[in-house]
Amino acid sequence: MKYMNPGVLITLLLIGNLSATAQFNNKRNPEKTLSFQSVTLTKPPFFKSRGFQKAIAVPLLFTAAGLYSLTDNDLLNKYEVHEERQEWMPKFHHRADDYLQYTPIVAVYGLNAFGIKGKNDFGNRTALLVKSELLVGVLTYSLKRITAVPRPDTSQPTSFPSGHTAQAFAAATFMSKEYGHKSIWYSIGAYTVATGIGTMRMMNNRHWVSDVLVGAGIGIFSTNIVYLTHQYKWGKKKSAGQTLIVPSYDGQTGMVSVVHRFR
Helix, strand or coil, X not given: CCCCCCCCCCCXXXXXXXXXXXXXXXXXXXXXXXXXXXXXXXXXXXXXCHHHHHHHHHHHHHHHHHHHCCCCCCCCCHHXXXXXXXXXXXXXXXXXXXXXXXXXXXHHHHHHHCCCCCCCCHHHHHHHHHHXXXXXXXXXXXXXXXXXXXXCCCCCCCCCCCHHHHHHHHHHHHHHHHHCCCCHHHHHHHHHHHHHHHHHHHHCCCCCHHHHHHHHHHHHHHHHHHHHHCCCCCCCCCCCCEEEEEEEECCCEEEEEEEEECX
């Protein structure tokens, strides 16, 4: 599987067009004019921004794979995967996934406690985590109620998507965002744990492979979107942007260009 790199902060590259132009004509000499040009680099619509596209790229791949497993195919079929589980480990049962899903979160606060600082301070880090957890919960449990897919073991209509997997991948993305810039091994470790959680959900016969893949997509998506939209009001201030004013004169025409770049 291609390494997912949510740990690197997403940079919004905002490109705009000419927003306003005003010209003042010289009544005595119409050949000589003075013009004022204002150029503003404005934000594109959020859903068309490069940051948003990066935030949903990997989740879409996971979701597409999960939906593909629902189809009648020979490559990735949820019933065939379940049959393999029943054949090789019919009696497997372990509750480690109930606890390990939170490991990346504990690791983040533990590393900070030992003086290894992450990307954000305590206030912003906690706010990001809380919002990610809320979004994961809303998306996961809403889909469970809407789809009502029976679990493979008990047939309870709460199988799709996997809440444990969504939680694990949201936590892994959280750790990658906070420490991925320091070392790629923080991200690798977090996502290895999350992958293990998803695998155990199938080994425990609690979920289909489709539940796990879509759950992973939801977890990554939730944390990515929260980090993309967070305003950093707890101790950090976002830059208002930069404005550049450039006057020019070619002997006949005077011009002042104003370029503003948003942060």
